[in-house]
Amino acid sequence: xxxxxxxxxxxxxxxINAHPEGCRQNVTRQIEAITSAPGGRRAGMRNVLVxxxxxxxGLASRIAATWGFGxxxxxxxxxxxxxxxxxxxxxxxxTAAFHEFARRDGLFAASxxxxxxxxxxxxxxxxxxxxxxxxxxxxxxxxxxxxRVHPRTGQVFNSTLKPVGKPFTNKTIDLxxxxxxxxxxxxxxxxxxxxxxxVMGGEDWEMWIDAxxxxxxxxxxxxxxAYSYIGPEVTWPIYRDGTIGQxxxxxDAAAHRIDAKLKAKLGGGAHxxxxxxxxxxxxxxxxxxxxxxxxxPMALKSRGLDEGTIEQMRRLFFDYLSDGAKISTDEAGRIRxxxxxxxxxxxxxxxxxxxxxTTENLRQLTAYEDFQCEFRSLFxxxxxxxxxxxxxxxxxQI
Numbered sequence: 001x002x003x004x005x006x007x008x009x010x011x012x013x014x015x016i017n018a019h020p021e022g023c024r025q026n027v028t029r030q031i032e033a034i035t036s037a038p039g040g041r042r043a044g045m046r047n048v049l050v051x052x053x054x055x056x057x058g059l060a061s062r063i064a065a066t067w068g069f070g071x072x073x074x075x076x077x078x079x080x081x082x083x084x085x086x087x088x089x090x091x092x093x094x095t096a097a098f099h100e101f102a103r104r105d106g107l108f109a110a111s112x113x114x115x116x117x118x119x120x121x122x123x124x125x126x127x128x129x130x131x132x133x134x135x136x137x138x139x140x141x142x143x144x145x146x147x148r149v150h151p152r153t154g155q156v157f158n159s160t161l162k163p164v165g166k167p168f169t170n171k172t173i174d175l176x177x178x179x180x181x182x183x184x185x186x187x188x189x190x191x192x193x194x195x196x197x198x199v200m201g202g203e204d205w206e207m208w209i210d211a212x213x214x215x216x217x218x219x220x221x222x223x224x225x226a227y228s229y230i231g232p233e234v235t236w237p238i239y240r241d242g243t244i245g246q247x248x249x250x251x252d253a254a255a256h257r258i259d260a261k262l263k264a265k266l267g268g269g270a271h272x273x274x275x276x277x278x279x280x281x282x283x284x285x286x287x288x289x290x291x292x293x294x295x296x297p298m299a300l301k302s303r304g305l306d307e308g309t310i311e312q313m314r315r316l317f318f319d320y321l322s323d324g325a326k327i328s329t330d331e332a333g334r335i336r337x338x339x340x341x342x343x344x345x346x347x348x349x350x351x352x353x354x355x356x357x358t359t360e361n362l363r364q365l366t367a368y369e370d371f372q373c374e375f376r377s378l379f380x381x382x383x384x385x386x387x388x389x390x391x392x393x394x395x396x397q398i
Contacts, residue, residue, distance in 0.1 A: 003391035006087060013175035013284070015379040017086070021392050022380025023093035024100075026381045030310040031101055034067040037314055044323040045069050045137040047219070049125065051116050051208060054091030054250045056280045056380070057227050058142030060313035062098065065138070068317055072133050074125060076116045078145075082395040090379045108133075111398055113291045116143055117204050119151040122211040129212075129365060135219035136212060138321065141205040141226040144282050148199040151207075156197040161286050162188035168237040171357070173290045173368065188243045200247035202226070202254020209258050210266050213265065222268040223321070224258060224336040226251050230274050230338065231292075232347050234354065238288055252332065259333075271327065273316060273335040278309050279374040292350070292356065294366035296341065299349040305340040310380045312337055342386045 004148055009017045049066040052058040053075030065071040080094035087093075095111055102109040110128050114121040129136060169184040188196070205226050211217050228248045231239050236385045239245055255272045262268035277296060283289050300306035307315070316337055320327050330336050340346070353365055362368050375383045 003393050004085070005391050006394065007388065008376065008379070013375075014281075015090075015376060017379070018088060018090040018093055019380030019386070019388070019392070020087070020093045020096070020381045020394055020396055021390075022377070022386045022388075023090050024097040024380075025383050025386055026380065027059075027063070027094055027097040027101065031062045031067050033308075033310045034064055034314055037068070037318065039318070041067075042069050042318060042322040043327070044321055047070045047071060047129070047133045047136050048073045048138045048139045048140065049076070049129070049212075050074070050142065052141065052143035053077050053111070054079050056093050056142065056144070056278070056282075057275055057309055057313060058140065059091075059094055059098070060310045061140045061142060061317070063310065064313045064317040065140075065144075066098075066102060066107050066109065067105070068314065069133060069322075070107065071137075073110070074128055075109070075111045076121060076125060077111070077113060078115055078133055079113055081113075087394045088396070089245060092398070093380065093396065096398050099398055113398065115149070115331065117145070117148045117151060122208060126211065126217060128217045129217050130215070135217055135222070137207065137219045137222055139212070139218075139222070140222040141208065141224065143204065144280075145199060150198070150205070150208065157195040159196040159199040159247070160192045161238065162186065162192060163237045163242045164188055164193060164246065165241075168242075170234070170237075170288050171291065172287045173294065173362070175284065175290055178368070179357075179363070180357055180362055181292070184263055185287060193243050193246050196243040197247045197250045200244065201250030202252075203250075205251065206254045206258055209261070209270070213261065218262070218266055218268070220266050220268075222262060222266050224262070224268075224270045225273050225335070226255060226270075228252075228272045228274050228334070229277065230342075232342070232350065234351065235286075235292060235299065238286060244286075244391050252334070255333070257303075271328075271333065271335050273337055275316075275337045276307060276312050276341045277338070278312070279301075279371060279378070281378060284375055290371065291366070293354055294362075294368040294371045295350045295369060296346075297367050300340060301344045302349075303346065305343070305346070307340065358359065388391065
């Protein structure tokens with residue numbers, strides 16, 4: 001296909017296309033963040049499976065494992081390739097760049113663009129691991145999806161972003177117009193709660209581990225980690241205590257079951273890692289959260305505590321998952337990578353400014369413009385060093 005000049009297209013706030021060179025630049029920067037870390041390549045994992053590997057924490061995990069440990073990785077994701085004049089999704093371009101750099105550096109990488117919830121995906125992964133890799137040392141579960149087709153029943157579940165029990169009113173940023181305005185969300189029904197748990201809970205994670213155990217493809221001492229979020233009190237009605245929070249509680253319960261299996265059979269273990277809030281496609285869609293994400297970086301940067309996605313995963317992998325590293329957890333057995341975000345002084349700064357923010361002072365009191373720029377960069381736009389007037393090939397291959 002002839003090269004095209006790609007300009008950002010949006011529907012409201014959401015980008016509906018992606019820039020392949022911008023996504024490539026994103027991957028380049030993440031690789032550099034890992035390879036430039038002091039101490040050189042670590043030991044601790046040789047074969048890694050990342051479920052949800054094309055964006056956000058999943059992509060950063062795959063990069064940390066590959067360039068930080070020299071691990072062979074299998075990434076599972078569901079992304080859209082280019083179609084005629086339509087660009088591919090950002091996650092597709094991210095993965096194409098990942099493979100390009102892995103080949104350049106002589107590092108093994110395999111990928112599956114499939115519905116990760118399906119039994120067919122698990123069977124395909126088992127075949128790849130058996131033929132091209134070796135027993136898996138680490139399984140990262142970083143899947144985010146608005147819906148799930150249950151592999152055994154065929155039932156379709158859709159997740160919702162709602163409070164539970166009673167309505168919730170607070171303020172948020174209308175991202176389409178950049179205005180601070182009140183938002184009221186009606187509580188979810190019991191069915192909506194159950195459906196959200198079915199999509200975002202721990203059942204599929206446990207199905208993956210059971211499939212790998214059954215195939216004998218987990219290494220002695222194998223570990224698995226699922227990613228989660230708790231957040232501050234201001235977001236609890238929509239997050240921790242809302243439909244998403246109910247799903248995350250189900251993930252916690254699954255972690256305990258999986259941990260018991262791995263300890264008994266392989267001397268391994270399972271953990272939930274509670275990560276820092278970062279700008280993602282999913283987080284930006286949650287009411288209240290965009291305002292929080294416009295305030296949080298200011299409080300962290302003023303103390304030298306801010307971390308991007310790759311910096312957070314570098315700390316997780318190097319400090320917790322390297323050979324000889326000790327995994328410290330909270331009372332519920334979770335790894336708390338949100339420790340800097342949840343510091344009392346950081347949260348005090350946010351709660352002090354929160355009530356003062358209006359449409360008129362939004363850009364003075366918050367880092368809203370940085371939030372916008374970071375969101376667009378997820379799709380490969382507004383990155384330094386990329387010539388957006390130059391034509392690029394959009395129909396790339398993984």
